[in-house]
Amino acid sequence: MKTFVASIVAAVAFIPATLAVQANPLPIPQHIEWGHSGPIAIDHHLSFHAPKNAILSDAIKRTTKLIWKEKYEPVVVQGPPANYTPFPTLSQSKRGVKHTLKKIDVVVTDLKADLQAGVDESYTLDIPAGNTGVIKAKTVWGALHALSTLEQLVISDGGSGLEIEEPVSIKDSPKFIHRGVMLDTGRNFLPVEAILRQIDALAWAKLNVFHWHIDDSQSWPIDIKAHPEMTKDAYSKKFTYSHADVKKIISYAKARGVRVIPEIDMPGHSSSGWKQIDPKIVACADSWWSNDVWSLHTAVEPNPGQLDILYPGTYKAIESVYNELSGIFSDDYFHVGFDEVHQGCYNFSSLVRDYFKADPSRDYTDLGQYFIDHALPIFQNKKDRRVIMWEDVITAIGGVTAKHVPKNVIMQTWNNGPNNTKLLTSQGYDVIVSSSDFYYLDCGHGGWVTNDPRYNVNYSPALDASISDAFAADPSTAYSPTTYNYGGAGGSWCAPYKTWQRIYDYDITVGLTAAEAKHVLGGETPLWAEQNDATTVDSKLWPRAAALAESLWSGNRDASGKKRVNQATFRILEFRERLVGRGVGAAPLQPRYCLKHPHACDLMYDQNAVIA
């Protein structure tokens, strides 16, 4: 029932021939070359000869266990659209196995390189026609990626054994050093196991950052020994992370090549937890968020609360909380927030009111600067510490911003697409791209604030004829008048829903000079949790985060520079099946029919439609 597709005339063109093998790892390696001599069986006692290293030997054990447990049978049929010459499939006439892979030598040059931003993640993986394969990597972390590729090359031989379909040679490394997912455990809680499961999937997709937005104004779920009272604002005793939980998450992630970057969002989005230390720390905690009188709003969503920038106790509290967490989290990066700091909230602070009264030349940028000047020295108390902030500190319109933010602070951009990336990189900031137009996984899901009268509309409201005429008068425009419930956003501020293709097609360095592009560290896809918890996390993240993974690891274009989303379709469909088999409840992207009928479910017949 459904689909009204815009009619776009396009020429039919041939696509380049694809691989003659079924294995199709995601992200696709930078260079992959298959041989033609036939399948290589995997010996039941396949051994890895690797240097002594605990992380590496754990990873090898995992890989060995996984490939035999998974015994993966590829699901997706690859090939050109049906009207072309049928694609030869190997499964029908299997050639005899000539070789058996008995051993893989693992060579790592630098066993000591720590898992930190920019660590070398490159690797080569060679499975020649013979019985010995080779993995070479500069670091353990590169070797881990080689193993995750290997896991996706190995498939069932149709019987009880495993094979790699053809000899294969891979040389691989990431385009971007920062490839992440942000999870929000402040709006709704995620149990430790749910987080660990996401980390498994991150590693399989070669994503290397888990950005943990731990708290928000709604709840404070993490134990702080210096202030045990803070978890009074956890949703319940069960909904807290102990130090042991945090350490478990960090070491689990590290064993899989995933960095854990904590975020404590300050001074905005701060109420729960902080107000237990000292209610004076938090301004406007008891205010109505005031969507209805927008000029007075104290927050963009319930519940309000911001750290009082001028109250000395604020910095004492920040220091003790920060130092404790800084001691647990091992990553050099630490995210301190500065997201959406609202002026209206500070109308509730007598200190702020007096501050402005005392000197009428002061404005909110002075207030923002006060916070930067007093808090940043606390944050930057370690040699290798890199502080991350949301871009709002620089770019927020009508919010609290600062005049001078040191250039060594990394900016995470989420507004205004490529324009803000350019703005920030041109000023010399390193940037993590999380554009809400592309990467926000929570979008398009309707509104969640309640008692919303706007839904109670039974017939599509008639548009004023003059407005329809105005749009009709300009047929060139891609815009159309929409109403809330009919083709509109339905209450989602960042509608529409971001499909995997939308995520995949984002060029995060579009419009930048070469020098500016160097400042783009990579990207992150955030999953804000107003409408997400353990029941939905797998299907909201996966397989869409895998689209980001390929786009940031090996790029969204082929060797000739064309967008390759149409080839990535096969990979992401297959990867989704693997995720489900491996225990992650990833959402289906299409009817299963489409997995068996290459390109039958394309929107456009023209295989070169997406190229720019």
Next chain:
Amino acid sequence: MKVAVISAAIATALFAVPSVAIIDTFLWPIPQSLSWGDGKLNIDNSFKFDAPNVPELQAAVARYKKLIWKERWTSVQVPFGNATTQNHASHGKLKSISISIKDKKADLSPDVDESYTIDIPENASTGTITAQTIWGAMHGLETFSQLVKATSDSHNAGLYVAKTPVKIKDAPKFPYRGIMLDTARNFYSVDDILRTIDGMSYNKMNVLHWHITDSQSFPLLLESVPELGDKGAYTLHGKRLGYTKSDVKRIIKYARARGVRVVPELDMPAHTASWKGVEGITTCTEQFYLDPTNDWGNRYANEPTAGQLNPINPKTYEIVNKVIDEVTSWFDDEYYHGGGDEPVNHCWQDDKGVSDYMQKNNVTGDDLLETFLNKELATIKKNKKTAILWEDAVTSLHLNIPKETILQVWTGSIKDAVQAGHKVIASSYNFFYLDCRSGNWNGNDTTVDEQVPPTVPQKLQDYINNNYPDWAGNLIASPNFGGVAGDWCAPFKSWQRVYSYDVTYQLTKEEAKSVLGGEVALWSEQSDSMTLDMKLWPRAAAAAEMLWSGRYDSTGKQRDIGEAMPRMFDWRYRLVERGLRAEPIQPLWCGKNPHGCDLNYPWVFTHPNDGGGY
């Protein structure tokens, strides 16, 4: 991060003060009539139901006895403000509920009486449930289970009923309260379906409309025409994803035990590429759904993959008759859904035999459709079933279809269908399509590759700025920026939107009688086992209340979404506890801070003593 909420002048919605007093027990759907006291009656460890010896009822009683002791519910939602009064503990203990039934034989039919009453005294040891039929009694048991809560005190870990005496008198507003599940685009296991039936019974929903087959797959393993399932069912890792007769029987039995009817649909004549197991009965089979011009007017189907039953081939009718004969013999419900949606004439014209026939006999595609549907309806009637069809043939094509056919309205107007003389099931995609918003699912989607918002032409912008200043940032959208991103039925239908559907909107009293009820639909292009629960729940529950309790209460007042909110919040957590992975509708903070997450300033904040707003 982020609700840039539209600040357009929205009048603050004041909620009315309904008659129900504040309570920390949350019922869903809300009974038609409900009165509470302020007692607290503990439930004795030996608590039992005394019920007449009807097997289905005895099974239900055993189920609910197990459920209340296992669930041990403590509310997640916090009651509002100072309206909570301390319950005074009763001296007695509730030892039994006595169930009496007027008509023990009444079958689970479309017009069966589902009413019930509950009476839990303040102190006495026995409560009662009365009902006309066992099916009504099952609803009574469900409501009773929602009244039962556990003490959070671990030393005194008992169950109790709060706010005794409790008196409830309840009956559904609409006899047809359904969920449509599409098992053809993607497959669901039998367990998935059984779990969905559990969820339906918790919500007093009584019809599972099973959209079994579609163009993509034919998962029904029929015995009379086995080649349909052999060739048409999906396989995964060597396993056929199909339903055997015993699977179907199991589902029907399980559903019946819970007061849920199962209505099968094998969509035809469109949506049938998967019937390819029988040679020659389909046209444009598995054609790409567009032709190379990509012109929508030349499409073969509304989505991949194309294929329709050949309306002039006698073999087609031979197979159709066999299929309907067998399916109607498996499914014992009085209703049978004959499909009939989205026929595309081009798919028939593509077949030389059909196009020659059309030319020779001077008939149109619509004529062929009318002939096909009437033959199909005759076969359904021969099998003693009442037929349901998607409305398309009547409301958009104005074909001659017998009035006794129930129409399921998804895109047209209910009024049109009613005025054409049909009974109606309401499934407006604007309210009840639960698949909307997931974005376009076709591959090779060129439209999403747009890095920055398109420019609004200056002339247009000036016009909007001058004449419609409120529209400037909010109400114009391009596909990737605020728009629908290729999703034909965006936006997402939030539970509040589902709840707002008034299925008798602007109908006369007489016309309203033709509305049997409604059905939320989950089309499965982007759903399977992994997402089923979160797509259905708790939004289907919003429909359940609208269809059971009604959009209007007994005094004729429109039900208030603000009143429903805390009950819905608690209910979602209860569904999760009962094994359905219902999705969260808000941060948990919102349940702990009543009304704190309302869109507009809560009226109750300034009127704390007016019954807490309830």
